Amino acid sequence: MSTFILVSGMFTGPHVWEETAARLTATGAAVHAVALTGLGGARPPAGTDVDLETHIADVLAVIDSVGRAEGEGRAEGEGRAEGEGRAGSEGRTEGEGRAGSEEIVLVGHDYGIHPAVGAADRRSDSIARIVCLDSGLPQNGVPALAAVADQGLREAAVDAAQGAGASLPPPPRDGWRHWGSTVGVPDAALDRLTALASPQPLGTLTQPLRLTGAAATVPMTGVLCTGGGASIAMVQARADLGEPVLRALADARVAFLELPTGHWPMLSAPTELAVTLLRAAAGEGRRLTPVDAARQPAHLRPFLLEVPEVPRERAGHVDLYVPPSAEGPLPAVVFVHGGPVPAEARPTPRDWPLLTGYARLAAGRGAVGVTLDHSLHSVDDYARAAGDLAAAVEQVRADPRVDADRIALWFFSGSGPLTADWLGKPPSWLRCLAANYPIMAALPAWGRIGSRFSPAEAVAQAGFLPLVLVRAGLEAAEIAATVAEFLAAADACGADIEVVDVPDGHHTFEAVDPTDASRDAVHRAMRSVLRHLRA
Template identity: 30%
Template sequence: MSTFVLVPGFWLGAWAWRGVVEPLRAAGHTAYPVTLTGLADRAHLAGPSVDLDTHIADVVNLITHEDLHDVVLVGHSGSGIVVTGAADRIPERIARVVYVDSGPVADGLSQFDLFPPHVQEETKAGLVDGWRHPFPSWARHEANGASLAGLGEVERAAMTARVTDHPAGAITQPLTLTGAGAALPKTLVTCSFPLEQVRAMIEARHPYFAALAGPEWDFHELPTGHWPMFSRPADTAEVLIKAA
């Protein structure tokens, strides 16, 4: 049986993984969904000082304080940078890093650096109090390339009722890596894009996908939108078990 630590993407908390955690535990696995500082049930800790290092420390501290080993560390969407940083800090405790419709970020870059220029401008212009990044409209998500496949009115309403503003410092602070986690086994679970398209971008040495060409990578496809924990939760659990 595997031990999963599940880190949600922007604006979400541990609650987002509920539909995935239940089948994982029912299958005999251990699952720890994470709420990062300043979000969801930890929104009272939000502030301009919350940054990427804070969120990496959230994951590292959970793993070390629970004394977890052979962890399958799962990051969705914008938390790909968080799990990359956490795996670099404590590689001896990580069995595999899984990126769900996400990917690694290189040393010295921030998540903000990966946004297209127009999204960078939208993000800066939309900050509240200079540090809170609100959840965009569904139309804006779609316009910026986030697939909404599988999200009906019920799922969208449930999400928007519980999302919280994301601390901007966690988006803009560059990642610092030592390289300690570089050789760890890694998995990409592609949802929004067909796996064939991802492989083509890897072969073309696309800047965001070139790092996925190494022998430590394997791939799984789960055709749905950008939020598979809501659109196909049971199938998300199944593909994580396969990846592990």
């Protein structure tokens, strides 16, 4: 039997779960939506400090009430999950699971995962599964505020955190998108979400979560809402890159499911969410593949072309691949890796076969190939990464073997927003700007990254700067939308842009789709960039 305990996110209360709860109840499951203090639950007296511990206590009270109800028999009118299989309890030895017939599935959405995991840590023997619904996994000693992607929103919360009873006002109707993708939410539902929103007590965001480790023994399912730009493939990629928290999730007890909707699936896709929660309760989902010698992560796979063995010259965070026996100052192509890339990633991006392959390919055709490491470790780091790139470019231009007046910049994936600086004020020595499968605007799950990093706005100032954009035909829809917006802006201002399409290519097609079409696209893009350098 499955009993779902649903914990809502910031500014919201039990009302957001109504449609999903009805669909779960119709299957025979029992459902309890937690009324967190001040967020649909009792409003505390003015000046009372509501913190994360307050909300953990709210969740514990519901867990304990379910346990009492089980001992006393189900109350009249509550649904029973006839025929439902047990939620998975992998990793627990026989006798450690919860006694009785009820399987409590604890679901935390957005901020709600913090009190949910805090409560599960204290009642681990009572919980069959934790479901992280479009949320990160809380860590011991880390406040919920750290999980808010938008740096501006975090700073506003810190500024407001003064005195007992302080709270963060809910967003206006058009402000919800800054807290997560509103894709699929009907207008009426968005109106109701705004009308019923409550101020978020700041203590719930700033008080660190304290965990003993018991919650880590409970099976878990992460439900990723792809409308915000998240996907299982992205989680796997970041785990492969060495992000410690995600690597720890490559465990048989942890599964992942996807929902093709935005950050509020209970409003945009309540039926689909109910089905997904039932699948989660049954232990379904994809597991992450651990990093080991038997599996080569995509970013470490060989380059798809045979390239000359040009030696690397390392200076600080910059590597140069200089054509042997070349005479005179040469043009240079600076290859800018994507991201965010965890700071723990080893090898670092400038040593990835994809980047070194491009650099050696350029060197084999008579240009200096350049790779570098920059500081794009999180979505807050674009300004730092932009500074790193600018410094690296000046370092390259100062090299006597490089023609300082003939430089091309070639961006990849998440470095796309960094193109805005160069599009908005292209220096005379920048002869070409290229981008492979770029993310050309902040994805909804990132929050805002600052108006400075908006290529679609900056391209109107690009003038005669030649642009080469390599587009993956099988790109994720959320990334493809940012490219479409940029191309529309480029077309509107008459920018000099060439699009190289790889119709059957995925993001990082050079690593995952080493086909003749992919090889042809690499050759074509390289020819175009070098032609502009030599014009």
